[in-house]
Amino acid sequence: MGLLARRNLFHDKVRFAVTLTGIVFALVLIIIQFGLFLGFTTTTSNNIDHSNADLWVVFHGVGYFDMGRNFSERKFYQVLSTPGVERAEKYMQAFARWKRPDGRVENVQVIGFHPGSGLGEPWNMVQGSVADLKQEDSVIVDELYREKLGVERIGDRIEIGDHRARVVGFTRGIRSFTTSPFIYAKFKNSLDYTNPESSEDSTAYILVKASAGITSQELQRRLRERLADVDIYTTAEFSRKTRFYWMFTTGAGLAVLTAALLGLVVGVAVVAQTIYAATMDHIREYGTLKAMGATNRYLYRVLIEQAVWSALLGYGLAMIVAHFIVQASEKGGAIILMPWSMSLGMLILAVVMCVAAALVSINKVTRIDPAMVFRG
C-alpha cells in the first residue's frame, strides 16, 4: 500500500505540484501571520525581556512599558536598602522630539539607564559600545531607523528635545512597536531630552536584581511591604502585562491576532480543498481497491500515508520559503518570528490538516457506489 500511496502522489506531476503549492501556500500564510503576531507581541516587551532585571518597580497603576510615569527617587533608596537586593538602577522611558540633521522632526522613545550597570542596556550592538554612552549627550539608535532618523554613521549630530546629541553606536533589530524608535542614552541625559523641567531626583522605573539565594517572588513580597504608591512586578509579569495591553486593549493587537487566525482558517481551507481534490481524483481507484476486497482500514492507511507524504514534502518546502521571508523581515519594519516551537507546531499542523482532509474524503470511498466501479 505504501507503493500505491507514493506512486499516486508522484505519478501526475502537475497534480502533485498543485497539491504541494496549496500546502506550501497555506503553511507559509499561517507562518507569516503567526510570525507577525509573535514578532509584534515580542516587540512590545523587548526592553523588559532584555533588561536582565528580576523585578520592575513602577508608578502605581502603570499598566505597560510605554506609559512610564516618574516618581521620587526616594523609592530607589528604599529599594537599595531592602535585604535581598543585589543591585538596583533607575530607568527611564519617555517620548521626545528628534530633530534630524536636515531639520525634519521625528518622535522617539528615549530609554535612559546607567551604562555599565548591566541592567536595562541595549543589546545586539553592531557599532560602538554601550560604554560609549558614558560620554555626555551621546545616544545609541537601531540601524533599522537610520533613514527615519536621518543618521548614517557614528558621530552624526542631531537634536533631541532641543539638546544637541551625537550618535555613538548602533544596535540591530531593536524595534519599537509604535512609530517612535527607541533611543538609548544615559539616565541623566534621558531626563534632559524628555523633560528638562523634571527633577533629577525622579525616575520612571527601578530595575532590581535579586541577591543569590532569594527568589524574585520573595523579594517582590519584601518590597511590597516596604514601598507604597508603586507596583512591583517580576520581569515576566510586567512583560505579560505589556503584551496583554498591546494585544487586547488596543485594536492593533486584535487586528494582528485576527489576521493570524484568518490565516489559519484560510490555510486549513486551502489544504483541505487541495488534499480532498487529490483524493477525489483517485476515487475510482479506491473503489476498485474496495471491490478487490480491501478493508476500510487498508484504504485509510493508503490515504493517510499519501496525506503524510504530502504534508512532509509541503512542510519542507514551506520551511524553505518561510526561512527566506523571515530573513527578509529582519531588515523590514515588522519582524516575523519563527521559533523552533512554531516550526514544530507547523509540522504537526501540516500533518493533521492533510490527514484530516484526506479522511473527510474517505467517506466517499467507504460509501462507494458499485455502479461507479463497473462503469466503463
Place this chain on the structure above:
Amino acid sequence: MREINRASAIRAEGLSKIYREGATELRALQEVDLEVRAGELTLLMGPSGSGKTTLLSILGCILRASEGNLEILGEDVSALREKELPRIRREAIGFVFQGFNLFPALTAAENVALALDVRGVRGGDARQQGEELLAEVGLAEKARSFPADLSGGQKQRVAIARALAGNPPILLADEPTAALDWTSGRTVIELLQRLAREQGRAVVMVTHDPRVLSFGDRIIHLEDGRIVREEAGASKAIASLAFLEGLPGQGSIQAVGL
C-alpha cells in the same frame, strides 16, 4: 490446474434490489433465482437498465440485495455483516471491469502485486506470484510496462491477471470486451473460457456482444430486473446438436439463442 467440479459456486434465491429515492421506488432486480456453477462461463445478457450490473454487484458482494438469499461457495453471505464482505471478496471473487480499472501509477506487475498486497501477500512471494499470473495471461514481457503503454487487450489481460490474484474460484467480469476490437476481445474471452473450463473457476460475464455468445456455457437473459430466459451456450448447444444429430430418427434441431 484446479480440479474441475461442477458444484454450485454461487446460489441466489429470490434476489431483489429496490432503490428508493424519496417516494420513488425503483425495482432494479426482482426475485432472481440463479445458480452459477464452477467450470462454466456464464453470460449475463440484457438491454441497458435490465439489472445486469446490479446483479453482478450483488453476486460480487459489493452491493447488498434488498431481499433474497445469496450463497457464495456454500456460505450464506446474506447473513453476514457489512464488514465481513471484503473477506468474501478477497477469498472468493476476482473482478474484471469494462474500463480495466488499472492503477495508472503502477506497472503491470505492481498492479497484480497490489491485489496480492490486499490479500496479505507481500515481498518476494508477491513478486513471484505476480510474474506467474502475468505469464498465465501471456504478458510476462510487459511486467514493467505502465497501463498507458499497453494496448486495450493487454490492459484487460493485466486486469484478468490481477483478478486471479489470490486464486479466487469465482471471476465476475463486466463487459470485458466492450472496449476492445474483436481480435483483442477474442483473446480475452478465450482466456476467460479457459479459466473456467481448464481451471474450474466459475466465470460470470456481463456482455452485450453477440460475438462472444459462442464461448459461453450458459446464457442468462435479463429484462426489467428479471431472468426471462436461460439457455445453453452455443458450444454446449452445438455439442448437444452433434449428440442429437447422431441419434437415429432426428432431423434438424435448431439450437436456441444462436
